[in-house]
Amino acid sequence: MSATTEAPPRPAAKEPPPPPAEPRRLPRWAWALIVIGVWILVWSVTKGQDTLAIAAREHTEVQDKLTDFRDSVLASRDTNPVIQFTYQLGEWFKSLVDWFQRMISIPDFPRPVPQIGWVGVTAVATWIGLAVAGWRIAILVAASFVTFGLFGYWSDSMDLLIVTFVAVAFAVLIGMPLAVLLGTTSRIGNSIINTILDIFQTMPTFVYLLPIVLFFGIGASAGVVCTLIYAMPPLIRIAGHGIRSVSGTTIEATDSAGQTRSQRLRKVQLPMARKTIVVGVNQTIMAALSMATIAAYVDSPGLGQPVLNSLFKNDVGGAFVPGMLIVVMAVMLDRSTTAASEASEKAARGGVDMRQRRIVLALTAIPVVVALWMSRYYTWAAEFPETELGPKLADKVNSFTDWFVDTFSTYTEWFKNVITDYLLNPMQDLLAESPWYVSALAILALALVLGGVRALIPTVICLWGLKFFGLWHDAMITLNMTLVGTVLVMILALVFGVLMARRKAVDLGLRPLLDAGQTIPPFVYLIPMLALFGPTRFTAIIAGVVYAAPVAIKLVADGVSGVSATTVEASRSTGATAWQEITKVQLPMAKGSLVLAANQGLLYMLSMAVIGGMVGAGALGYDVVLGFSRSEEWGKGAAAGISIVLLGIMVDRIARAAADKDEVTHNPAKRPWWRSAMG
Amino acid sequence: MRITRNGWMRARPALAAACLALVVAGCGGGSINEETKSNEEKQAAAGGDCGELNMAVNPWVGYEASAYVVGTVAQEQLGCTVNYKDLKEDVSWQGFGTGEVDVVIEDWGHPDLEKKFVKDKGGDGSATMFGENGNVGIIGWYVPGWLADEHPDILDYKNLNKYAKEFETSESGGKGQFLGSDPSYVQFDEAIIDNLGLDFKVVFSGGEAATITAFEQAQKDKKWLIGYFWEPQYIHAEIPLEQVKLPPYKDGCQDDPAKVACDYPETPLNKVVSTEWADGDSTGVDLVKNFTWTNDDQNQVAAYITADKMSPEDAAKKWIDDNQDKVDAWLGQ
């Protein structure tokens, strides 16, 4: 029985016959066009009826109920045990932040300066950078800290760092167990958690800012809590996804060795998902920084305060400088956490000589200790010397803005009018000026056509919710702006995403700009945009596009460059032109990324609805700001916030269902596994 | 690790030099210990009879001017520890009850908040109305100066329909655009337009910054614009704005929000404080009680902050130095 037989079996003979060709049907886009056509017909005879428009200060019964509810909670604040508890928690956050502040950012009375001055803080931070991520990062950290001081925002920068640190620390503490839950529960549990996360991520912060103040108090506590709430979902989602995507074979292999659940989690899932978890933490830090300005509305310390203050004075330059420093901080933290993760992996793999490393760290610690000591006893080392750099840059930015506005306002006016007259207004007429039941039916029909029955149920629920909360007309206007904005975002994403994927140089040049676009507070560029476009819906759309485009561009770029090189090569070998290569190979193959980009673009646009409300876009955004500004309108603001969430979930579910449906027609085998990949 | 090590080796001489330089320079630096000691002495001398003063800073420059002038006086001349808190109005009022806010120095009238927090209005009593601060709020319909110059008759509401077409924008749906303002403010413009039969539509700018930018651009580029605006506001010092005459305000004409057809009343601005703080024995209480100044005073300080780009502290100090007599009156001297 030592014979070797080489002949393989013949599996080919057993292949089933090819499936019968599907009967020819109208493609989905044709059905969608038919729906829209019918809608326009109906609209032309019914427009203006039952649009459910309500005036700026009118409210519905439901909205009044919400206000009453808020009032009753407020009235019970001295007796309500929950509030008592959360308030204590808030006090505790506050004293934690305060302790850090007195260490490094504000005078610790009776000292005229903090316990540790800028030289000491910079030295320690640089040393930490060196220890966890190597000398490149150390230099980046040192340069960033010096930049904070040079531009005159040392203590605001430290404050933001502290609030971010505390918020992210608690986000990880609370978020990781939830991520584990998300990563290990069944699909149903998953979709419940995901829906909750969707709500947290799309609910405008202004809606819960007032309740947070009620529960946690003003200042750092409210800042930490609202940052925490906003920043946690990315961690839960990404880390949960990481845990879930740990190779099934490895899980099975280690299960077969008889491990317990907790061994599986500790020894297999968490270590293997480590990289993804770091990405999650990273995204959480970025999200926390993007809350800086909003948190400043409730007196949370940090760089958001000067941004906001300059906004009130219409001082673009004054807002730009601290805004830019937020970007600097974001880049510093992003690169450091990524590099630290890589370095620790390298160290774990024995790529580092531990003894040598200890010697280097010990030796470099000496000047750090000296710097610490000096920053406690010498004024120049304790307080960052004042420079003219900040104000000078602010002036430059101001004069540049003026020049830019003067030079381009005629062209931008034209551009604004074209988009408004030919895209924005006609679509809004259709969406918002149809009777509500017509629009609702049309949206349902579109959901059915695009996403099938699976999209229908969430759409019904969301539309019902929109009607219930009484802001139908405003919701349709906001939906319209979001759609138009997404179209613009996708145009940018396709052009720049493809360019970036095909030209390395473009990618290198553009990425930092995209990072900046994502992290710079919108308040910085609102005023120049207002000057260019006036307080209009278009301004709001452009502000949203600036915020949403970077994500979409990155997704498209990554998707296109992820297309298998072999396939591209194969197409090139057939003599395809660059244009054919892009349109027939790269884009179709990156379709998943395109859908994801459009989906994220939509949600990001929607999350800017409130900012839009501050620059003349009206609709739901304005209602939210109104609710935040006028006590008696809180219920309307909350209703608007909920409506934004409903819009977000509706659009998202339709998009996902549409994407899945597509996948099914092409590759049925993939269906069950594919769903978790999105979001 | 070799890279790190090399990098460090190269950096070592530089670090050493830097350390040396720091030590040498350190000898010339001021002594933190001395200042600490003097702070301790100052604190002992002040006797702590003012304590902490939590001053809400609502988000507009005029308010900031008032807040910092009062705050600076309290700090410099009464030895209070003043905490400025950047907050919107609603949040400020909520803070009275929790001890996080002691003073709102400029209140434009919030009947709803009063109902919740002021005792004799039926509230929980955490807030106390503390009298007028001397500023008078003027709210109304404004147009940029150039428009008033070229079409003087526009300053009467009766002629507005004649120009409605000119005010049309991409947002106003075929009618003239009336620019509503920040949602924080009391606004009846939709009702006024309806009830006066004007061919306008209110488009809300959504924020003060948006409104100010719109008026600035309108004046600069000679664009047609009419909208809700108010005084005191620092921008009046930079660009001319003219008020459009509406039917004059009479008592009660704004009682029913749906039927308003008259101009806004002049609003004396109020001080509101935390009841608990006001009942305490802080020397700051009398200062806030006595504080009163004019629109011109406030505009002056606001101009220091916006036009001269001074920090609010410096602006307040400058005004106090120039007006010690007024300050003395607040201090009861």
Place this chain on the structure above:
Amino acid sequence: MTTVSPDETTTATVGADSALSVRHLWKIFGRGGDKIIGTPDAELSRAELKEKTGCVVGVRDVSFEVPPGEVFVVMGLSGSGKSTLVRCLTRLIEPTDGDVVIDGEDVTKASDSQLRELRRNHTSMVFQHFGLLPHRQVIDNVAYGLEIRGVGKKERRAKAAEVVELVGLSGYERSYPDQLSGGMQQRVGLARALAGDPSLLLFDEPFSALDPLIRRDMQNEVIRLHEELGKTMVFITHDLAEALKLGDRILIMRDGEVVQIGTPDQIIGAPADEYVRDFTSEVPRSHVLTLKWVMHEPNGDAGDGPVLQSDQIVRDAARVVLDHHGPCRVMEGDKLVGVVDDEDILRVVVAEEEATA
């Protein structure tokens, strides 16, 4: 390897001495799958059942016994349910119905902790895609099973080092999986399975992802290990050659069902149906068949040709038969069972050459 002669019963004697015994095992994927067994629906074909209930049959009423020390190969095309079957053995996939008994313990009725105990001490599995922990060195991957049993670090590393040497990976203890070639990674997988000193080794297509030369090395490695350690093995493969090379007995599956169980020469010599025949048609029969399958009845006198054993493989006996003029005697033990002549041998060998030509 032991060769089981064709007339031994294919269903090995049921008893406590089996290393593994599987009885009427079912796995039906989909909701309500457990309610189908025992109903007429259970008789439907896979496609019909899917059409009717949405459930998919993975394993349909499979029974077999594996005596200690045997290499038992389960073979089938992809989708035949063989991977599902092997996972049901240690309940990595929960079987819908039936019994699995390993070393006398009923796996299907074991509690969670009993199941863990079984997985830790009695069985180990080697996977097609290795399933190594990328963040651990080879030595710690190998020691993983011991680690989760709570064996101390020093002890488990010492044990792991032994096994690493056994599979020929000495010198790579400190490497990480991604620094090794596929074949070496699978050696790590093998070492990990052996480290716990299990009585039953399960292989799920362990060499399918490897290229042919490496695959051959690894097969020889398994044969060597089996000779050295004598473990009972259940080996899943879709490669008939591999099955014939390694298996003492082979179970052929199709659509979740057992088509045939038998020794390699039984499978080749007496295929159960057209499916198996077609499947095995290209196998060089002379490499598998024993003389038993080619001999004929002696026409009266068996003559005095050389004596061959009936379980000798045709190829090995060919030289002797062809060298000798006239028939050779085929004996089973001392008993004459038949004779073979040149023609018998050539019929097998030549038919093959024609087929491959």
